[in-house]
Amino acid sequence: MAPLNLLFRYGLRSLWVRRATTVAAICGIALTVFVLAAALMLAAGLRETLLSAGQPDRALVLQGDAFAEGDSRVRQNAAQLVAAAPGVRHDAQGPLVSAETVVHVYLAQPNDENRLASVQIRGVTESAFRLRPEVTLVAGRKPAEGTNEAMVGVGLRGQYNGLELGQGFALQKNRDVKVVGIFAAERSAYESEVWVDLDLVRSTFGWQGYLSAVSVRLESEQAFDRFAAAVTLDKVQGLSAERERAYYRKVSDNLSNTISVIGGLVAGIFALGAMLGATITMYGAVSQRRREIGILRALGFARGRVLLALLVESSALALAGGALGLAFALCTQFLHFSTVNWATGQELVFRFLPAPRALGLALAVGCVAGIVGGFFPALKAARLSPTEAMRR
Amino acid sequence: MSLWSLAVRNLRRSIQRTVLTMVAVAVCVIAFLLLRALNASWTDQITQTPNNRVVARHKVGWDQTLPVHYVAEVAKFSGIKHAMGGRWLGLKHPVQTQVYIDATAVQAEPFVQMHYELVAPEEQKRAFVAERRGLMVSEELAQRFGWSLGQTVHLKGTLFAGDWVFVVTTIYHSTRHGFGQRSVWLHWEYLNDREPVDKRDLINIISAEIFDPSQGAQLAKAIDIHFDQQDNQTFTQEDQALNASFVGMFGAILKALDVASVLILGVVLLILGNTVAMGARERTSEYGVMRAIGFGPSALIVLLLGEAAALGLGGGILGTVLAFPVVEGAASRFVQESMDFAPLLVPRAFAAAAVVLATLLGALAAALPARAALQLEVTDALRHQG
Numbered sequence: 001m002a003p004l005n006l007l008f009r010y011g012l013r014s015l016w017v018r019r020a021t022t023v024a025a026i027c028g029i030a031l032t033v034f035v036l037a038a039a040l041m042l043a044a045g046l047r048e049t050l051l052s053a054g055q056p057d058r059a060l061v062l063q064g065d066a067f068a069e070g071d072s073r074v075r076q077n078a079a080q081l082v083a084a085a086p087g088v089r090h091d092a093q094g095p096l097v098s099a100e101t102v103v104h105v106y107l108a109q110p111n112d113e114n115r116l117a118s119v120q121i122r123g124v125t126e127s128a129f130r131l132r133p134e135v136t137l138v139a140g141r142k143p144a145e146g147t148n149e150a151m152v153g154v155g156l157r158g159q160y161n162g163l164e165l166g167q168g169f170a171l172q173k174n175r176d177v178k179v180v181g182i183f184a185a186e187r188s189a190y191e192s193e194v195w196v197d198l199d200l201v202r203s204t205f206g207w208q209g210y211l212s213a214v215s216v217r218l219e220s221e222q223a224f225d226r227f228a229a230a231v232t233l234d235k236v237q238g239l240s241a242e243r244e245r246a247y248y249r250k251v252s253d254n255l256s257n258t259i260s261v262i263g264g265l266v267a268g269i270f271a272l273g274a275m276l277g278a279t280i281t282m283y284g285a286v287s288q289r290r291r292e293i294g295i296l297r298a299l300g301f302a303r304g305r306v307l308l309a310l311l312v313e314s315s316a317l318a319l320a321g322g323a324l325g326l327a328f329a330l331c332t333q334f335l336h337f338s339t340v341n342w343a344t345g346q347e348l349v350f351r352f353l354p355a356p357r358a359l360g361l362a363l364a365v366g367c368v369a370g371i372v373g374g375f376f377p378a379l380k381a382a383r384l385s386p387t388e389a390m391r392r
Numbered sequence: 393m394s395l396w397s398l399a400v401r402n403l404r405r406s407i408q409r410t411v412l413t414m415v416a417v418a419v420c421v422i423a424f425l426l427l428r429a430l431n432a433s434w435t436d437q438i439t440q441t442p443n444n445r446v447v448a449r450h451k452v453g454w455d456q457t458l459p460v461h462y463v464a465e466v467a468k469f470s471g472i473k474h475a476m477g478g479r480w481l482g483l484k485h486p487v488q489t490q491v492y493i494d495a496t497a498v499q500a501e502p503f504v505q506m507h508y509e510l511v512a513p514e515e516q517k518r519a520f521v522a523e524r525r526g527l528m529v530s531e532e533l534a535q536r537f538g539w540s541l542g543q544t545v546h547l548k549g550t551l552f553a554g555d556w557v558f559v560v561t562t563i564y565h566s567t568r569h570g571f572g573q574r575s576v577w578l579h580w581e582y583l584n585d586r587e588p589v590d591k592r593d594l595i596n597i598i599s600a601e602i603f604d605p606s607q608g609a610q611l612a613k614a615i616d617i618h619f620d621q622q623d624n625q626t627f628t629q630e631d632q633a634l635n636a637s638f639v640g641m642f643g644a645i646l647k648a649l650d651v652a653s654v655l656i657l658g659v660v661l662l663i664l665g666n667t668v669a670m671g672a673r674e675r676t677s678e679y680g681v682m683r684a685i686g687f688g689p690s691a692l693i694v695l696l697l698g699e700a701a702a703l704g705l706g707g708g709i710l711g712t713v714l715a716f717p718v719v720e721g722a723a724s725r726f727v728q729e730s731m732d733f734a735p736l737l738v739p740r741a742f743a744a745a746a747v748v749l750a751t752l753l754g755a756l757a758a759a760l761p762a763r764a765a766l767q768l769e770v771t772d773a774l775r776h777q778g
Binding site for chain 2 (some may be wrong): 021073261279337338376
């Protein structure tokens with residue numbers, strides 16, 4: 001195996017000899033991998049945020065054809081109807097059912113008064129906490145029921161005016177709320193919400209007698225069908241039931257689609273550019289070393305071996321570029337990304353999630369670009385006849 | 393023969409490399425223009441908004457409502473030509489539920505008078521105003537659902553539950569990018585009468601046409617002051633400012649597109665630099681000869697700069713020419729089908745800039761090889777083995 005070993009070393013050393021060209025090719029691949037990885041990480045982050053909000057054994061009851069919680073309006077007594085439905089899980093305090101009202105409030109960024117965000121406000125009762133055990137306080141305390149106290153999801157904390165412990169904002173004219181707590185919810189979409197007392201929201205926004213939606217925890221995932229059949233039976237109420245997972249997938253569909261389509265399209269073209277860059281580099285490497293390659297062939301290295309040596313060279317380029325690109329991409333996870341989800345009109349905070357699949361796919365695309373780019377030059381080298389190559 | 397033409401002729405010495413480089417640069421230019429087109433599909437919504445409108449919305453949030461009598465009060469302001477109230481409601485097709493329909497209930501008469509960008513025959517617009525259940529439909533939606541004039545259509549309400557029956561009175565074409573392309577417009581009175589008594593007479597926005605566009609900001613302020621003592625306060629902006637703040641909500645996505653479009657220019661620089669450096673290395677001994685027979689350092693700079701700039705220019709032109717069919721054809725169809733986007737257009741200014749940028753990047757890419765060539769001793773250069 002000595003000759004093979006030698007060939008690998010030869011390939012790698014030639015990369016070093018042409019340092020400037022090598023660095024340029026590596027950077028080209030690194031940029032491709034970076035852009036692709038960043039786009040995929042963002043899409044993964046959005047999925048994490050919206051899908052971890054949805055638990056398999058939770059469901060939402062909305063008004064018949066409503067698309068999202070914010071569009072839905074059901075009568076107050078829907079909560080009792082849901083609580084009595086079969087399949088609902090009970091704990092010591094009774095059925096796990098939470099009546100909620102969702103509204104949106106414009107808040108400005110502290111450093112830019114013109115950048116308004118539409119922050120989702122969820123009016124809740126104590127049941128909301130029993131229903132969603134993932135919601136935990138990270139600072140301050142829980143708002144007391146029946147007061148104007150609020151708690152803010154960590155994603156929004158400090159991002160908009162008034163959303164910091166001890167501060168507050170106006171829900172309506174003369175209806176101020178005070179932030180007494182900051183909560184986390186396993187990075188789910190709830191972290192992009194402000195929770196306040198249900199009755200405060202309803203009296204402030206003229207929702208007396210109505211709710212947006214009723215959330216419920218079921219005995220099991222399988223209990224859903226039974227539950228949904230019972231809830232939708234009453235045609236006068238006109239309710240619809242949805243699994244929480246399906247609901248969050250539906251409302252995030254458009255945004256996550258946009259991010260992956262744009263990201264994929266752009267990264268695809270970047271990858272083509274990087275592939276061509278690698279091709280140019282490797283053609284240059286081959287034409288410069290015609291004589292060396294001729295000598296190798298004359299010494300008895302077979303065509304396949306020469307092909308292999310050059311492919312090793314371009315693979316090393318691709319791997320180095322890919323690793324560099326991933327390193328940069330990993331830095332993006334410390335960035336804060338926040339945009340409106342236009343399907344619900346809600347400001348949504350998420351992160352670049354370093355999901356193994358996203359990173360792996362980006363690295364693979366970079367490597368393929370490098371290796372494919374190196375293939376034809378390597379083939380050309382392998383086909384050289386030793387005598388011609390040495391004659392120059 | 394001048395040195396510049398010699399520089400360009402050097403490109404013929406390795407046709408394969410020249411072609412590959414130009415194609416690679418062209419691919420990057422296409423990517424650059426695609427990113428700019430995606431960005432513009434949002435920002436064009438601002439620039440194409442008429443400047444003679446102000447819009448008032450509820451100060452607190454988009455799902456809040458204002459009393460309808462605010463419209464009449466706004467209409468009385470001096471400087472206001474027409475004012476109309478609107479309320480959004482979600483509608484969906486009973487079968488094709490996945491198609492997004494943007495539906496707004498409007499006060500028909502002033503709406504039709506104000507919105508000249510929704511182009512339809514005059515009699516169709518009059519028919520909309522006259523028919524209580526009338527529906528104005530964009531040609532795109534009409535085509536998608538196979539609706540024709542005079543047809544009775546049934547839709548499902550999402551925000552306002554139940555079945556809705558309309559008569560298609562108008563099929564319009566929107567001349568304004570990103571406005572009304574997937575919209576339907578119905579009578580506000582029709583919606584209002586279906587609501588329970590305690591939920592009636594409410595609107596979400598007031599849109600007003602003004603006589604003098606330069607008065608917009610002042611009028612907006614005056615409107616907000618007028619309603620300041622009321623329970624429901626307004627937040628009034630010029631329509632352009634409103635759309636800018638709407639687009640600002642996607643600011644993070646636009647910024648990401650900007651960053652990527654700068655990165656792609658970096659890739660162009662790397663590709664061009666790489667090619668020029670390879671050529672320069674191969675020709676080191678020739679440079680030695682040139683220096684030895686009396687050409688100054690500037691001659692080498694001209695040679696390298698000319699070659700690199702020509703590469704950039706060639707790739708830039710190729711990319712820009714191809715960007716139009718690629719971006720406005722295939723990519724545009726793709727984004728429209730997969731994510732409800734308005735058609736993509738290559739921003740003309742950026743198309744011109746791309747050619748210039750590619751040429752300049754070529755010149756910049758020549759800097760390092762030129763420096764290396766200048767530092768070389770003539771004797772070393774002559775001895776150099778390619």
